[in-house]
Amino acid sequence: MRVVAVISPKGGVGKTTTTANLAASLARLGPRVTILDLDPQNSLRLHFGMAHEDASGIAQQEAMDSTWTSVLFESAYGVNFLPYGSVDENQRGDFEQTIKDNPKWLAQHLASLQLADNSVVLIDTPPGPSIYLQQVLSVANYALVVLKPDAASYSTIPSIESLIDYYCGQRKDFLGYCYLLNQMDASKQLSRDVFGMLRNSLGKRFIPVTIHRDEAVSEALACQTPVAYYSQHCSATHDMQELTAWLQTNFRLVD
Template sequence: MNVISVLNYKGGVGKTTVTANLGADLANRGRRVLLIDLDPQASLTFSFYAADEWDAQLRPAKTVLHWYDSFNWSQSQKPLRDMVTAPPRINARLSDRGGRLDLIASDLGLVDVELDLAAGLGGSRYQTFNPDYLKVHRMLADALADDEFDEYDVVLIDCPPNFNMVTRTAVVASDHILVPAKADYLSTLGITYLRRRLTQLVEQYNGVAGPDPEASINPEILGVVFTMIQYAGSGLMTKLRGYIERTGQTEVPLFQQGLRESKNVFADTGELGIPAVLAAHTTENVEYDLTQLTSEFIAKTGI
């Protein structure tokens, strides 16, 4: 099982779009996929469930909020497995190659979880001294280590647009980080900052975890995926690569495949419960971008 966080501290850069489409395409190609929505905005959840379905079927007892909320500083939590759902429309739409798409839904209440977790550790500055530092940071990693999750080939985590506690639990649980970014100069600058924050977290965590290599983490940046590309000319990707090189971080891997902008295709995302890659109204170009991205993802991860 490979755990991948889809992460950028910026909102509106295509994290949820990438997570939903990659997940759906992987499942359609026969992979057993678990998506986890950690963003309180719950856009990933609403890409698969209508608001009233969520309200009636998920909100009462089947969201990641219930799991985080059950975190007790001295005892163990509710099993994460209890929060897993199988969105019906997308699963009915998948090919018969044995794949499936499960989801752990989100809830707006997750914003309060952030505050509680951070406060429980004594605020952001001094938390490394807190005896619960590892336990809290590892909570998602430990939950996903449960045998019940062995049945998945891949777990994709849609992170909130920040680097707070919930995001940190996702990073600690991850083998890889996938970074969607808008294809423009300012966004390439943001990648430097994101990378620095990631390095800081990994060093801090490993410092607390101690010298045992079994206990340390090493989530690697799988790559930056450029989204919402407006193809004004063919040189855009070259230009973006130039920006990245000039910010002195040639070591950040980039996906060859980007996602072009298409307001028509992506505007009604979620309404049908089927991501664009498998939706009937998708244009050939958009479908090409999305499936190429999946193929590149498979090549990079071996999933």
């Protein structure tokens, strides 16, 4: 099983949308892909048609001391997903305390799912440091860092690299991380400048494929559908296909 942490040093970079669309693209290569939402915003589920009013998710299951299998939903796109769930602040606090008290919490739950050896698991996390990120980086084989082409994202790179090094630097089963530039707008000078700075400073850790800004992505989310199924020929779909091919060549996510 290959576990990919999808992380970002700041919010608003399109990390959750990237996770959902990458999962759907990877699933087309054959394996059943599972995505886990560890972001309290609980929005990953909306990309796969889960009803807005459905509050179920792993946070509630933890309160009932139950397994995750009862909230493992199967989508129509070859992707299983585990939503975070809708909880109030007291429930969220209790949930996070449970996670904090057990450093092996995530590893144990993933093992309980009994996924196939060739499974791919993508885990969405809140931006920046958090108890969720600690757990995810303790089990991830790879990390995909999502950035926007702006100065704020560029300036936060040292902090995210420090976190990855702290939690993954001594783990032999951690195989590497890379950076993905999302919402690229080549018509803007700033975007082009940030792209050039990232490419020069990050070297091989910078994915040469960028995900361009595309209104089809927002429209697909409004229809609760991955962008590749909403618009087969839009730029975002082609970008996601190229990203999937790059990850397959460099990370061998799919056998």
